Amino acid sequence: MCIIPDMKWTVGKLIKRATEILRERGIKSARLDAELLLAHSLGFKDRIKLYTEFERPLTEEEVENYRQLIKRRAKGEPVAYLTGEKEFFGFTFKVQKGVLIPRPETELLVEVVYDYLKDKEDKTIVDVGTGSGCIILTLYKLLGDKHRYIGTDISSIALKVANENKELLGCNNVEIVKMDLLKEINYPVDVIVSNPPYIPFGDKKLDKEVLKYEPAVALFGGKSGLEIVERLIGESAKKLSSNGFFAIEIGKGQSKGVKKLLEKAGFRNIKLHKDLAGVERVISAERG
Numbered sequence: 196m197c198i199i200p201d202m203k204w205t206v207g208k209l210i211k212r213a214t215e216i217l218r219e220r221g222i223k224s225a226r227l228d229a230e231l232l233l234a235h236s237l238g239f240k241d242r243i244k245l246y247t248e249f250e251r252p253l254t255e256e257e258v259e260n261y262r263q264l265i266k267r268r269a270k271g272e273p274v275a276y277l278t279g280e281k282e283f284f285g286f287t288f289k290v291q292k293g294v295l296i297p298r299p300e301t302e303l304l305v306e307v308v309y310d311y312l313k314d315k316e317d318k319t320i321v322d323v324g325t326g327s328g329c330i331i332l333t334l335y336k337l338l339g340d341k342h343r344y345i346g347t348d349i350s351s352i353a354l355k356v357a358n359e360n361k362e363l364l365g366c367n368n369v370e371i372v373k374m375d376l377l378k379e380i381n382y383p384v385d386v387i388v389s390n391p392p393y394i395p396f397g398d399k400k401l402d403k404e405v406l407k408y409e410p411a412v413a414l415f416g417g418k419s420g421l422e423i424v425e426r427l428i429g430e431s432a433k434k435l436s437s438n439g440f441f442a443i444e445i446g447k448g449q450s451k452g453v454k455k456l457l458e459k460a461g462f463r464n465i466k467l468h469k470d471l472a473g474v475e476r477v478i479s480a481e482r483g
Contacts, residue, residue, distance in 0.1 A: 204258050207249035209233065213265045220269040228274050229265070235278040236261045271404045283329045286336060288360050290327050293352035295413040297329040300470050301390050304444045304477050305333050307468050308388050311440050311479075312338055318385035319343045321434075323376055323427060326350075326413060328357030328369070330388055335366045345384075347374035350412060376423075376430055383436035390444040391427055395420035420446060425456050432460040435482040442479040450475040 204212075210229050217225035234242035237257065253261075264277050275281040275296045281288055283297040284305055290296055312318060312334070322331035325346030335344050346369060348354050357371045374380070377387070393416045394401060405414070416423040424443065431441050441462065445453050450467050457465050462480035470476035 202258075204253045205249065206233065206237075206245055206251045206253065209253060209258065209261065210245065213261070216265060216269055222268065228268055231274055232264045232268060232277060233261055236264055271407060273404060273408055276408060281327075283327075284333045284337075286329075286333060286364060288327045288329050288332075289356055289363065291352070291356060292408065293350065293410050294356045295326045295353075295390075295409055297327055300474075300476050301330065301444055303468060303470050304388065304390060304442060305330055305337075307442050307477050307479050308334060308386060308440070309337055311442075312342065312386065316341045317343075319383075320345065320386040320388065321377065321380065321384050322346045323387060323389040324348055324391050324413065325357050325371065326353050326390070328360045328366075328371065330390065331369055332357075332360055332364055332366045334388075335369050336364060340368055344369040346371045347377070347380075349373065349375050350410070352410075353413075376427055377434050378430070380434050384434055384439065385436050386440045386442075387427075387431045387435060388442050389427060391423045392416040393420050393424055393444070393446045393449060419452075420449065421452055421456070424449075424453060428453075428456050428460050428462075432462065432482060437482065439482040440479065441482065442477060444477055445475070447474050450478060453478050 210233060213229035214226045217228055222228060230242045230245055234245055239245065267277060268274065273296055275290050276292055279289060279291060281290050281297050284302050288297060320334060320342055325331055325348045328346050331344050331346040346357055354371055354373055361369055361371060392414055394414045396415055396418050435441060454465055457480045461483040463483045465478065465480040467475045468477040
């Protein structure tokens with residue numbers, strides 16, 4: 196079954212049909228995805244506008260453009276890559292293939308760092324593996340010019356997108372630089388934050404859509420999942436100033452292993468932070 200281009204479609208009928216198609220393909224968020232993609236296809240800033248135009252007839256061109264998006268979504272391509280954007284912490288970020296899609300869970304990481312910084316000034320903050328820039332740019336939007344902000348990444352695509360988001364959000368004082376972890380940081384920094392690759396190779400629980408479409412370099416942390424994390428902790432112990440703050444996102448079941456790595460590297464005041472699902476999602480610490 197499909198969306199027939201030459202039929203007389205209205206907004207409401209098309210959403211209903213697209214939802215059926217996506218459900219048939221096993222898409223759990225079928226209705227939401229159908230609405231988001233049609234709003235994007237029609238140039239609406241908010242999908243709520245669809246409900247005020249439910250009876251609006253659509254042109255053949257509008258139906259065909261939407262049909263192509265639904266066809267791609269039915270194959271598993273993420274909505275964020277189809278629309279080219281993703282909301283994070285109330286801000287809209289550009290995304291594209293080759294860049295990790297921001298997740299709601301990562302908002303907790305921002306909250307933990309914000310709570311640490313909100314009453315402080317003149318701190319140097321480095322976001323390692325910045326990707327779309329969602330962490331460091333959100334921190335800038337929340338805290339303003341009283342700190343120095345740096346986002347690093349090894350991926351040229353990620354750096355391009357992060358710089359586009361920097362311009363889009365008016366974060367001109369944020370530095371986006373190409374770097375492997377903290378390799379070229381030759382001065383002490385006060386805060387290191389990261390959502391590093393922490394998924395073990397061969398993880399059978401990983402969503403097939405994620406595996407197929409999102410960048411492996413931003414997902415996989417080696418056989419154990421903690422190879423990049425261990426490197427980052429080791430480098431952070433050398434680069435952080437005295438009492439410097441460290442916070443990273445981790446995977447389910449990794450908190451004990453990461454805590455041991457932090458203790459071994461001399462970190463203290465180690466804290467675990469649970470996300471809304473009760474998972475120990477973020478771990479923070481201070482340099483001893």
